[in-house]
Amino acid sequence: MKAYAYFPGCSLEKMALSYHQSALECARRLDLEFQELDDWNCCGTTAYFAIDQLLSYTLSARNLALAEKKKLDMVTPCAGCYKNAYFTNVTLKRDADLAEHINEALKEDDLHYAGTNQVYHLLEVFCNDVGVQEIKKRVTQSLNSLRVAPYYGCQIVRPRKDHEEVENPRYFEDLIAATGATPVEYQLKMRCCGGSLLITSRKAAFSMARNLLQNAMDNGAAVIATACPMCQVNLECYQQQINQEFGARFSVPILYFTQLLGLALGASPKELGFGSELVSASAVLAQIRNKETSTTQSPYIRHATS
Amino acid sequence: MSEKVGVYICHCGANIAGVVDVAALSHWAGELPDVAVARDYKFMCSSLGQELIEKDIQELGLTRVVVAACSPHLHEATFRNCCKRAGLNPYLFEMASIREQVSWVTANKTVALEKSKALISGAVHRVIHNQALEPIIVDINPNVLVVGGGITGIQAALEIADAGYHVYLVEREPSIGGHMAQFDKTFPTLDCSACILTPKMFSAGTHPNITLLTWSEVEKVDGYVGNFTVKVRQKARKVNTELCTGCGICEQKCPKKVIDTVFEAGMGLRKAVYTPFPQAVPKYPVMDVQNCTFFQKGTCKACEKFCPTGAIDFKQEDKVVSFDVGNIILATGWDLFDCRRIPQYGYGRLANVYNSLEFERLSNAAGPTGGKVILRDGVTVPQSVGIIHCVGSRDKNYNPYCSAICCMQSLKFAHLVKEKTGAQVYNFYIDIRTPLKAYDEFYQHILETDETRFVRGKVAEVTDAARLPGEEGKLIIQVEDTLIGKQRRIPVDMVILSAGLEPRHDAKEVAKLFGIGCSADQWFIERHPKLDPVATMTEGVFVAGVCQGPKDIPLSVTQGAAAAARVIGLVNRKQVSLEPVRASVNAEQCSGCRICNNQCPFNAISFLVDKGVSEINPALCQGCGTCVAACPAGAITGSHYTNAQILSQIEGILEVELGQREAVPA
Ligand SMILES: Cc1cc2nc3c(=O)[nH]c(=O)nc-3n(C[C@H](O)[C@H](O)[C@H](O)COP(=O)(O)OP(=O)(O)OC[C@H]3O[C@@H](n4cnc5c(N)ncnc54)[C@H](O)[C@@H]3O)c2cc1C
Numbered sequence: 005m006k007a008y009a010y011f012p013g014c015s016l017e018k019m020a021l022s023y024h025q026s027a028l029e030c031a032r033r034l035d036l037e038f039q040e041l042d043d044w045n046c047c048g049t050t051a052y053f054a055i056d057q058l059l060s061y062t063l064s065a066r067n068l069a070l071a072e073k074k075k076l077d078m079v080t081p082c083a084g085c086y087k088n089a090y091f092t093n094v095t096l097k098r099d100a101d102l103a104e105h106i107n108e109a110l111k112e113d114d115l116h117y118a119g120t121n122q123v124y125h126l127l128e129v130f131c132n133d134v135g136v137q138e139i140k141k142r143v144t145q146s147l148n149s150l151r152v153a154p155y156y157g158c159q160i161v162r163p164r165k166d167h168e169e170v171e172n173p174r175y176f177e178d179l180i181a182a183t184g185a186t187p188v189e190y191q192l193k194m195r196c197c198g199g200s201l202l203i204t205s206r207k208a209a210f211s212m213a214r215n216l217l218q219n220a221m222d223n224g225a226a227v228i229a230t231a232c233p234m235c236q237v238n239l240e241c242y243q244q245q246i247n248q249e250f251g252a253r254f255s256v257p258i259l260y261f262t263q264l265l266g267l268a269l270g271a272s273p274k275e276l277g278f279g280s281e282l283v284s285a286s287a288v289l290a291q292i293r294n295k296e297t298s299t300t301q302s303p304y305i306r307h308a309t310s
Numbered sequence: 311m312s313e314k315v316g317v318y319i320c321h322c323g324a325n326i327a328g329v330v331d332v333a334a335l336s337h338w339a340g341e342l343p344d345v346a347v348a349r350d351y352k353f354m355c356s357s358l359g360q361e362l363i364e365k366d367i368q369e370l371g372l373t374r375v376v377v378a379a380c381s382p383h384l385h386e387a388t389f390r391n392c393c394k395r396a397g398l399n400p401y402l403f404e405m406a407s408i409r410e411q412v413s414w415v416t417a418n419k420t421v422a423l424e425k426s427k428a429l430i431s432g433a434v435h436r437v438i439h440n441q442a443l444e445p446i447i448v449d450i451n452p453n454v455l456v457v458g459g460g461i462t463g464i465q466a467a468l469e470i471a472d473a474g475y476h477v478y479l480v481e482r483e484p485s486i487g488g489h490m491a492q493f494d495k496t497f498p499t500l501d502c503s504a505c506i507l508t509p510k511m512f513s514a515g516t517h518p519n520i521t522l523l524t525w526s527e528v529e530k531v532d533g534y535v536g537n538f539t540v541k542v543r544q545k546a547r548k549v550n551t552e553l554c555t556g557c558g559i560c561e562q563k564c565p566k567k568v569i570d571t572v573f574e575a576g577m578g579l580r581k582a583v584y585t586p587f588p589q590a591v592p593k594y595p596v597m598d599v600q601n602c603t604f605f606q607k608g609t610c611k612a613c614e615k616f617c618p619t620g621a622i623d624f625k626q627e628d629k630v631v632s633f634d635v636g637n638i639i640l641a642t643g644w645d646l647f648d649c650r651r652i653p654q655y656g657y658g659r660l661a662n663v664y665n666s667l668e669f670e671r672l673s674n675a676a677g678p679t680g681g682k683v684i685l686r687d688g689v690t691v692p693q694s695v696g697i698i699h700c701v702g703s704r705d706k707n708y709n710p711y712c713s714a715i716c717c718m719q720s721l722k723f724a725h726l727v728k729e730k731t732g733a734q735v736y737n738f739y740i741d742i743r744t745p746l747k748a749y750d751e752f753y754q755h756i757l758e759t760d761e762t763r764f765v766r767g768k769v770a771e772v773t774d775a776a777r778l779p780g781e782e783g784k785l786i787i788q789v790e791d792t793l794i795g796k797q798r799r800i801p802v803d804m805v806i807l808s809a810g811l812e813p814r815h816d817a818k819e820v821a822k823l824f825g826i827g828c829s830a831d832q833w834f835i836e837r838h839p840k841l842d843p844v845a846t847m848t849e850g851v852f853v854a855g856v857c858q859g860p861k862d863i864p865l866s867v868t869q870g871a872a873a874a875a876r877v878i879g880l881v882n883r884k885q886v887s888l889e890p891v892r893a894s895v896n897a898e899q900c901s902g903c904r905i906c907n908n909q910c911p912f913n914a915i916s917f918l919v920d921k922g923v924s925e926i927n928p929a930l931c932q933g934c935g936t937c938v939a940a941c942p943a944g945a946i947t948g949s950h951y952t953n954a955q956i957l958s959q960i961e962g963i964l965e966v967e968l969g970q971r972e973a974v975p976a
Pocket residue numbers: 457458459460461462463480481482483486487488489490493495496497498526527528641642643644646666667670715719722814820854855856857861862863864866
């Protein structure tokens with residue numbers, strides 16, 4: 005059983021409780037041990053880096069140091085926390101001077117960060133460490149060709165980290181296909197959902213979310229799967245307002261990918277935090293419960309294997 | 311016997327003297343044992359510098375010379391000649407590289423001085439053990455191998471053949487012509503590509519001094535300048551060229567259609583037995599056995615049935631031919647950047663996104679649409695077309711270099727699209743690069759007359775996700791227009807990606823086969839980027855055209871001709887002098903173990919059964935040193951690299967007390 009230091013991030017305490025529950029449930033069912041960090045702190049989220057870099061790095065470094073103390077790699081389900089932790093790890097390794105400053109601050113807490121561990125997003129752990137093939141083997145409840153739009157959002161792939169595919173990554177699609185669902189191909193899968201723009205420019209943020217919802221719907225999505233609490237909120241909570249603003253009629257459930265994966269792995273909706281949706285997911289659950297299993301594979305999988 | 315060594319230290323302007331204390335160095339060198347004189351001078355390689363050495367040799371009776379300056383690569387020949395002029399055997403000279411190996415790579419002046427001392431001390435110790443040698447003179451085989459039958463290779467072959475020497479022109483594809491044969495018009499004059507190319511192809515195909523080996527590849531190269539032996543595999547055409555008249559009936563009758571991904575760039579079809587285009591040279595078809603119904607399913611043979619001369623030969627096998635040449639010119643050209651590597655531009659996913667070669671075929675009157683510029687549906691004429699520059703070039707994620715031709719090629723396309731469709735054309739560029747003769751005039755002409763809109767900015771993406779009115783069913787080009795400082799979305803019907811030029815996918819292997827080097831980008835490396843652009847570090851092997859780096863047709867032709875001139879010059883000399891660096895076996899010491907026998911990459915060692923010892927043929931030996939190291943009895947010596955020379959050089963280097971080392975950056 006592989007162990008990770010699990011950093012949930014602030015949102016998962018309350019707003020995204022269902023992400024927290026379903027992430028842990030999936031990990032359990034995939035024989036992963038997620039040890040939540042004791043006494044973790046907020047990563048500074050999107051805004052803080054622009055205000056005080058040194059302090060923001062220190063915030064993330066503290067969490068990383070806690071994980072390093074356990075000799076574990078860190079995994080986080082939030083795309084924003086992931087980006088902050090990932091780049092703190094990389095920057096500290098590159099910038100000895102910065103590392104020294106930060107470690108000076110961490111000393112107050114009897115901590116030190118040497119940068120010996122890695123930072124992963126939850127998707128990476130499932131797709132790379134466990135592997136899509138393995139997940140496919142563990143699926144007990146096929147998602148019956150449910151049309152799921154994988155929404156990467158902007159922060160998992162950007163900024164570019166290494167030589168990874170940033171323009172058309174496929175691992176989220178592969179994961180969805182492994183559950184028996186059909187991944188929806190749509191162009192805006194990595195576009196920003198508006199993020200915290202909502203606070204400063206509501207109209208512009210709505211327009212971004214609208215484009216995304218429209219593009220996913222145009223390509224036949226029955227549900228959008230997210231991997232970030234911020235994306236989930238922007239796409240789900242504001243659907244009504246977006247409908248009013250643009251005269252649209254969106255009513256598409258926005259679920260965490262772990263909720264769908266969890267269903268495929270045999271967990272009950274309750275174990276996965278279902279029930280708090282603002283846009284009802286009952287149609288989704290109904291399709292999955294529909295016992296008649298379909299053999300249609302996703303077009304991508306068919307393409308890749310032919 | 312004690313030797314009289316002269317040591318000459320060059321300032322190289324400030325190149326060396328700016329870092330190394332040359333006065334102190336020459337003072338120190340003057341005190342070394344056996345050194346009769348040590349001097350420093352501004353430019354040793356100048357005629358005054360060389361006269362200084364000559365004068366000392368004659369007046370002081372120097373028996374050995376050491377020059378501490380740039381590198382043997384640059385000036386060894388200069389100073390050897392200088393010694394020779396003064397009557398000293400040129401091999402009694404040694405060079406210490408204190409520019410490339412010291413001043414250019416060392417910041418700390420103390421360390422620089424110490425390292426210079428060590429290198430000079432090594433050279434002085436070594437030169438004492440140098441022996442007078444005479445260069446080896448060998449005949450040059452006048453035949454020449456040209457690899458690659460694009461415009462560059464054709465030009466080179468014709469120049470040499472016209473000069474009266476025989477050329478073997480080896481081309482991988484069924485016909486010569488290269489990429490130029492695929493084009494519609496050529497910039498900047500817009501003359502028809504085939505019209506100017508095919509006469510040259512025809513001349514190459516019929517020239518009595520040219521042996522054309524198409525559908526062929528070089529498999530092995532042995533030997534050295536003047537005397538290469540080459541093995542070429544001629545792939546089975548399944549057509550007997552002795553009998554075939556090129557009538558094309560087989561192609562007409564062949565029922566099997568295949569997408570032509572080479573000549574038609576995937577835009578058109580060909581048959582299983584085919585000539586890639588009507589003006590192909592040679593005119594004989596080749597059979598694609600992977601796709602031939604007979605080879606795959608066992609029945610058909612329509613071609614055989616209809617061939618009026620009985621030339622189809624299903625049993626024909628590959629043939630390996632071997633011949634000798636004195637010089638080799640590589641003109642293997644380029645591959646097009648694969649636009650799929652930039653998924654945000656939609657190539658391969660969005661039907662009406664084309665790469666530049668596809669557009670050449672679309673626009674070509676002999677192409678799959680008869681020259682009509684229409685969308686993939688086969689009927690719709692585009693009303694708006696976006697041409698994107700620098701695709702895969704000038705981008706650290708793909709190729710950092712500028713492909714040099716694609717600005718002009720994009721302007722050419724803008725003009726052709728406008729002329730053929732009247733569509734609104736947009737060119738998306740980062741910078742417009744039109745530096746050569748009549749090129750900027752062409753650009754100005756397009757600017758003034760063609761109503762093409764130029765948008766300066768790197769395109770972010772090409773998408774079919776419509777958002778705004780007017781975008782439905784279009785390809786939308788999202789770009790930051792850096793001249794107005796705004797993001798723009800421009801809907802068009804067709805997008806053309808001006809993909810960059812890349813080294814051939816197999817450039818590295820080909821370079822290895824011919825014993826030359828590749829740059830980090832994998833273009834073949836020339837001997838000197840400015841002063842010797844067509845020679846390579848391997849004597850007798852030349853490079854020309856795009857395989858050496860991106861360039862247009864005029865420059866490719868110029869290089870092809872230049873390489874030919876170099877070869878003709880060598881062949882006219884009839885003989886070439888080789889470095890007398892050869893290995894020899896001391897029969898007294900040889901135990902006859904024969905370990906060295908199969909070590910030699912040039913097969914120069916044979917075993918004399920009667921005498922029970924091994925012997926090296928100096929005509930074949932290339933002085934690589936493998937056998938010297940292999941001999942357990944230490945019986946083999948490499949001239950100019952004797953044990954005494956190497957060991958004394960090491961001793962000399964170690965004799966200099968080196969102080970505190972600079973930390974070496976990891
Ligand atoms: C879309 C496009 C349009 C262009 N338009 C123009 C234009 O209008 N005007 C202009 O001046 N330039 C133009 N260029 C540039 C032009 O294509 C090059 O300058 C020219 O092709 C260089 O010719 P080459 O013989 O060096 O290479 P190539 O044309 O690539 O020919 C190389 C030949 O070598 C053969 N070969 C390769 N490897 C081997 C091997 N190992 N053994 C045997 N044979 C081998 C190949 O089959 C090929 O026949 C254009 C380029 C592009 C991409």
